[in-house]
Amino acid sequence: MNRKKVVVGMSGGVDSSVAAYLLKEEGYDVIGVTMQIWQDEDRTFQEEQGGCCGLSAVDDARRVAAAIGIPHYVMNFKKEFKEKVIDYFLEEYLQGRTPNPCIACNRHVKWDSLLKRSMDIGADYIATGHYARIVSLPNGRRSIRTSVTKGKDQTYALYNLTQEQLARTLMPVGDYHKEEIREIAQKISLRIAKKTGQSGHLFRSGRRLCRIY
DSSP, X not given: OOOOEEEEEOOSSHHHHHHHHHHHHTTOEEEEEEEEXXXXXXXXXXXXXXXXXXXXXXXXXXXHHHHHTOOEEEXXXXXXXXXXXXHHHHHHHHXXXXXXXXXXXXXXXXXXXXXXXXXXXXXXXXXXXXXXXXXXXXXXXXXXXXXXXXXXOOGGGOTTOOHHHHHTEEOGGGGSOHHHHHHHHHHTTOTTTTOOOOOSEEXXXXXXXXXXX
């Protein structure tokens, strides 16, 4: 019997790391992928500032993948991230609006681009460490449901996912509280068990230093 293949977006944090572990325990053929989204910042700048999917995150994700026994790769999404997230954020901000780059990143990078590439390499699903759940409705459609812990719920950033995308997405962390996720990470001796999140992505725009959240 062929196992279903799932690509897990691994940021190097505890949530996506445990998501990969849980799916492997459920019997999936798991592949870890970290998305390269940083732009022209040099290595020193990235290491000092950190942030989502930076260079230190790649190292953490690679160590976790090795610890739980899954392959790990880095996929380049620099072009998509700049066009769909950074440029969008700057244009909206200059117009006096308050854009949400996380929603743009989820829609255009994680679910449009990552999902397509994952399907191209034969994956059945993608998975993330979001605190949300996907449920099947009586009419056959799928819906986003809040996670078991309202304090960490992230459904607000996932409202625009399509039915096709929901059908191809797994979110195992949504059934757990944050404390339980950390306990699982400690139980399997992951170094990132107590790691705190570094929100946003830091980049340079001309002479200006910007962080988008």
